[in-house]
Amino acid sequence: MKIQEKVINEEDMDRTFLNDIKEASGSTEIDICIQCGTCSSSCPMAVYMDYTPRQIISMVKNGMRENVLKSFTPWLCASCYSCQVRCPMDINITDVMYAIKRKAVEKKTYPSRFAIPVMDKEMHKILTHNGRSSEVLLMLKLFLKTRNLIGLIKMAPLGLNLFKTGRIGLKKESIKNKKQLRQILKAVKEESQ
């Protein structure tokens, strides 16, 4: 273990971070968290996280911007919403995780070769472009971006199985009125900037 200061001093805290996350998540109750840990004990993915959901909420409250935005935790959230419906203080914890993910994408601080953020970004790109997702295209892009050739090869038996049962779409899916979709997306993008 490296011998170094383990305490975060008050002057190192980013006082604006809590409000940023409140604003982005629409969850104004974050600071009333009582640290009971119901979220972490309800979370099916907590055992794999670098910080548990309870810790993340505390870190948001205490302005640990960098640690939070670099964390794997929000990307390991499966969106099961167990924490959210069980929170005794009605904090929208899953929505907080989404807000953290969006901030991390915006600031490019997310774990860049981790499959989940890469998949989310690629899927979002495909479906805002075409209006519909295309599985094969998504898988190819995912493995290309994560440079995971072995992963792609490992997927082959599943692909074959889906093909045999007629459950895979090989062609690029698209809506008819892409022009309309683009117009809407362009308008909301301009508005949000």
Next chain:
Amino acid sequence: MSEYIYYPGCSLKTSGRHYDESIITVFKELGIELKELDDWNCCGATASPSVDEAKTSAITGRVLALAEKSGKDILAPCAACYMSLKKSKKFLENGSQKAEKILKALEDAGLPYKANVNVKHPVEILTKEIGMGKIKAKVIRNLNNIKIVNYYGCQIVRPFTEFDDPDYPTQMDDLMDALGLDVVDYSAKTKCCGGALTANLEEPGLRLNYILLKEAKRKGADAIVTLCPLCLFNLEITQRKITKKYKEEVKIPVFFFSQLMGLSMGIPKEDLGFSRSMIPLKKFWEKVENGGSK
């Protein structure tokens, strides 16, 4: 009873194609012709809200506005579509500045949204609007020797609780019970399958699905019945690897509720997408044949 416009979403056109086939067939048998929402786009599922909030609301808003034009309620069989549309509806109707901007963008594109559309799941429609009486009257095949557990997953019951209890829903159990199936209580009914993480993260994916499959096996179920295309997909693709990793046989068929509904109504299995199962169904069909007709 209201009329419905059908929003299949991307899963029901690919990996969950048998959900699409069986839902349409079963509703037709009940006298309801499902018309697909013209030029629908994807809901964004868990991907888009992780990347861009405004754009997520814009794409889901487009679906809501298109459906509203038809004057009918949305019938959304996929749990992720159902939840995403409900979430978007709530957001667009909250009167915030963010919401107003998206509504304006929709209106400028010829899609004004006036909050006059409801989002419903077919199970809700079947149990609450069509009614058990009408469904029971259609049952001609006795499936009471088929033991099943009902698996709801997450997003149909959470975070919104209009569908049923967030931890212990019973709607699908009641429906399957009305069809005459041997419904067994399933404590894992709303535990998570890993959702979109499972296909990419093997370790958590296998563990979460192992919990679900093991519990179904322990209950002696012949099949797991679900209402979510991603749940079905995860429960199927993980079985072989789980058996290898945990050295335990967990092989069990996974069906959509609509497939078993159709079967009990005497609809030929070819019309219900049973051939799309990744799990061998030999044992299951033997048991069905032994049941005989009512």
